[in-house]
Every structure is written in C-alpha cells, then in structure tokens.
Amino acid sequence: MLVILQGIPEDVSLEDIKEKLKDISEITDVHDNHVWSMDGEYNILTIHLQLDQDYKLSEQAKLKEKVQSQLKDESINHITIEFEGQDENCELEDC
Numbered sequence: 607m608l609v610i611l612q613g614i615p616e617d618v619s620l621e622d623i624k625e626k627l628k629d630i631s632e633i634t635d636v637h638d639n640h641v642w643s644m645d646g647e648y649n650i651l652t653i654h655l656q657l658d659q660d661y662k663l664s665e666q667a668k669l670k671e672k673v674q675s676q677l678k679d680e681s682i683n684h685i686t687i688e689f690e691g692q693d694e695n696c697e698l699e700d701c
Contacts, residue, residue, distance in 0.1 A: 614641050618680060623651070624636045627676060630676065635655070638654040651684070652687075654688045655689055673687060
C-alpha cells in the first residue's frame with residue numbers, strides 16, 4: 607500500500623537528508639524534498655537546493671556529486687536535484 611500511495615519508505619528520513627545536505631557549505635536551504643519507492647526497494651528522491659551563489663554547470667555537476675556522496679547511506683537509489691539561486695523564489699507553494 608505504501609508504494610501505491612507513494613509514501614516515504616520506512617528506512618528513509620527526510621530530516622536526516624536535510625541535515626546531511628546542510629553540511630555542504632554551498633547549500634543554504636533544502637526544500638520541496640520528496641522520497642518514494644517504485645517497488646518497495648528502489649527509492650527515489652526529488653529535491654530543491656538553494657545555493658549561496660551562482661555556479662557554472664561544471665561546478666554544479668561537482669555539487670551533485672557531493673550531494674550523492676552525502677546521501678550514499680540513506681537508501682536512495684535515484685536523485686533528481688533542482689538548484690536555485692539566492693534571488694530565485696521557488697515556484698511551488700508551501701515549498
């Protein structure tokens with residue numbers, strides 16, 4: 607039932623994810639984070655990360671690697687990241 611409802615997998619903590627990502631100095635805010643499972647084993651994370659400044663695409667690729675490294679022990683198999691600049695407001699309500 608948890609898979610059908612796209613609920614948060616029991617072995618994943620959104621708070622732990624937020625705390626780990628706040629340890630990355632370039633990240634100033636973590637929001638709009640969602641975790642669900644396709645089959646009860648393969649967990650997916652989508653997340654918005656606000657950055658302290660504008661970074662080139664090559665620098666963003668390195669930041670993605672940092673994020674993946676920080677979350678390697680969080681039972682996440684696939685991560686989709688949206689970076690936001692300091693002056694950018696999230697388009698979603700209640701982000």
